[in-house]
Amino acid sequence: MTTVDDPQAPLPSQDGPPYNLQATELPELLGPDYLHQSCAEIPGIPPNWNESWSILRATLETLEESGMTPYAAVLGLLHVEAIRQQDLILESLAVGHLEDHLGTNYVPSFSERKQIQEFCAVGSQKISKVIAEIEIDRYRLISSNGRRVALHERVDPYLALISPMRAVPPEILQEIFMACLPGDHNAIMHTSEAPLLLGRVCSDWRAISLSTAALWASVHLVIPTPTLHPSHIIDEEPPPDFAITQRNEGLRIWLQRSGECLLSISLFNASSWGMLARQFLDTVIIHSHRLRALALIQIPSQDLEGLCSLAPTDVPALEVVEIVDNTWGVPNSTYMHFYSIPPNLHTLSLQRNSGQRLPTCSWHRITNLHLQSHVSFYTPDIEQTMDLVQQCVNLQRCQLKFPTERQLNYTAYPASPPRRVTLLHLYELWVQGASAVDVVFNLAHIVDRFTVPSVKQLTVWNLHTPETPILDPPVFSDTIFAIEQLVERSSCSLNSLSLHQVMGDVECLLECLRRSPGLTHLRLLDDANHPIELLPVLTELIARPASCIPPLCPSLTHLRLGNVDATDAYHPVLQKLIESRCGEPPSHTTRLKWIDVILRHPSSLQTTVEPWRFSPSSVYIAEPYDYRQDYTDRSRWGGIPNNNLGAEIWG
Known part of the structure; x- marks a missing residue:
């Protein structure tokens, strides 16, 4: 016969509560501090664990599977029951009938006041116990944190010894360091950027970074403004400055670390003082035989005279040259040789x-050409410009930004077909000019000269001509017609089309878009002074689920509309366009990933269209004061070029 004290004895099989525990018995059974040390609830203990022996057996088996010892399981069951019974003491007090009077002006009777006082006294005692438990927990947490810190101080040095980074071979670290270099511009001479940042981690990393010549093969340096006395004037050569000398010395050491690697160097002159950049350029010219890409930004022309002393054998590896000089005055063009x-x-x-005449060059080698001038161009007229472009038979990217100078002796554009230039390899064309017919470089006339069968990206940017026109009233050419004729003549398949304030017939624009079914990026910036009727274009861009005919530009993924009219006629069309192309477009239409609408006037479209409804598409609707004009060189004036020379020179 087994007894209860026998550890092998099975639990009785009869149902009923195994033990009717009273809350008052627990302090003596568990000790005064156990209820606080244990959790109020233990996972795996059901609320009715003590209703029958079968439930108790299942509860003990669950606690055993979780890893609890028999002693801990029993104490845990007693603790949970004690907590629950203590909570029932407060609920058992007869004050529930007063809940309807809470928050009112009700005055309780004498007996009710007595019940409330008893209820509050019991509640205050429980609150005091909880506060005491919180204090104990707080001190215990402080003690535990101290132990944790002490253990970390003991263990962490040993963990550092077996850190995976210590076992990485130097060759792998060199590849990781190379991946830390910026991808859109040259490395910056600053301790917060790679490669200088990598040498500040530890001595081993510093040794590896200094021995990796490829890390130092690119550099972007900002020439600062020297600290000068107020008596000095800008025309004078500034006196020696410690910051200038120190930065030039840093450039010299940087280039020495690059070993025999080909160099990509960009210098940005943040100072308006002349004769200041010459010492930096002299440091660069010493390594001219290793130059692959050279960008000189805001360097005065008189500081560039050192380039004239170079011979072809001095720059055998030079592939990319970029010179930006927006300073005014009489330029010294001797360096252009x-x-x-x-x-x-x-x-x-x-x-x-102010552009100067370009010297003779091996134009057949040029694949990327960017010519920009604000006053006078590098060629006197369109004919000589096309002669120059025609020599670039291998041209792949062409960006021509013409000034808006007017013809003193204006002659009408000849009616005979113009001489056109065919560029078989060109895939990106950017033309910027003015639409007025009395300007030297008329935008439509320039576009009309090209035949580009391989072009994928086309940008045409119209500039305003605020000067008094020669023709009164002024006459503007149909630039859109010239663009449509270019697409038809070239039989090209455009992927990206950007039209900025161009003027002309909207039907020609529609025909141009119909000829480009593979268009993925479309950008239309309307002209507020001479707007075109964009409503037919927006209407045809709407995707109609019930129709089997795809909309205009069915492959479109990015759309930007600038200076769009916000009248009652445009409002529902724009809303329908956004909903049909950013929501759930038909199967034969690509969903717009990004749409940006800049309204000409404030409109309720900003509140009617809720961008969050079209996630993951990005929808942006703004008023004119939020218009974000693109300046491709904006970040460059902060000292960091917006390009990776030779890869994305256009920004």
């Missing part, structure tokens, strides 16, 4: 206020 020197030059970018 330098463009014809590098034997492997394939990318040329010149951005100046």
Whole structure:
């Protein structure tokens, strides 16, 4: 016969509560501090664990499977029951009939006041116990945190010894370091950027970074403004400055670390003082035989005279040249002979206020050409411009930004077909000019000269001509018609089309878009002074689920509309366009990933269309004061170029 004290004895099989525990018995059974040390609830204990022996057996088996010992399981069951019974003491007090009077002006009777006082006294005692438990927990947490810190101080040094990074071979670390270099511009001479940042981690990393010559093969340096006495004037050569000397010395050490790697160097002159950048350029010219890409931004022309002393054997690896000079005054163009020197030059970018005549160059090698001038261009007229472009038979990217100078002796554009230039390899064309017919470089006339069967990206940007026109009233050419004729003549398949304030017939624009079914990026910036009727274009862009005919530009993924009318006629069309192309478009239509609408006037469209409804598509609707004009060189004036020379020179 087994007894209860026998550990092998099975539990009785009869149903009924195994033990009717009273809350008052627990302090003596568990000790005064156990209820606080244990959790109020233990996972695996059901609320009715003590109703029958079968439930108790199942509860004990669950606690045993969770890893609890028999002693801990029993104490845990007693603790949970004690907590629950203590909570029932407060609920058992007869004050429930007063709940309807809470928050009112009701005055309780004498007996009710007595019940309330008893209820509050019991509640205050429980609150005091909870506060005491919180204090104990707080001190216990402080003690535990101290132990944790002490253990970390003991263990962490040993963990550092077996850190996976310590076992990484130096060759792998070199590849990781190379991946830390910026991808859209040259490395910056600052301790918060790679590669200088990598050498500040530990001595081993510093040794690896200094021995990896490829880490130092690119550099972007900002020439600061020297600290000068107020008596100095800008025309004078500034006195020696410690910051200038120190930065030039840093550039010299940087280039020495690059070993024999080909160099990509960009210098940005943040100072308006002349003769200041020459010492930095002299440091660069010492390594001219290793130059692959050279960008000189805001460097005065008189500081560029050192380039004239170079010979083809001095720059055998130079492939990319970019010179940006927006300073005013009489430029010194003697250095421009330098463009014809590098034997492997394939990318040329010149951005100046006043363009000088370009020297003879091996134009057949040029694949990327960017010419920009604000006053006078590098060629006197359109004919000579096309002669220059025609020599670039391997041209792949072309960006021509013409000034808005007017013809003193205006002659009408000849009616005979113009001489056109065919560029078989060109895939990106950017033309910027004015639409007035009395300007030297008329935008429509320039576009009309190209035949580009391989072009994928086309940007046409119309500039305003605020000067007094020669023709009164002024006459503007149909630029959109010229663009449509270009697409038809070239039989090209455009992927990206950007039209900025161009003028012309909207039917020609529709025909141009119909000829480009593979268009993925469309950008239309309307002209507030000479707007075109965009409503037919927006209407045809709407996707109709019930129709089997795809809408205009069915492959469109990015759409930007600038300076759009917000009248009653446009409002429902724009709303329907956003809903049909950003919501759930038909199967034969690609969903718009990004749409940006800049309204000409404030409109309720901003509140009618809720962007969050079209996630994951990005929908942005703004008024004119939020218009974000694109300045491709904006970040450059902060000292960081917006490009990776030779890869994305256009920004």
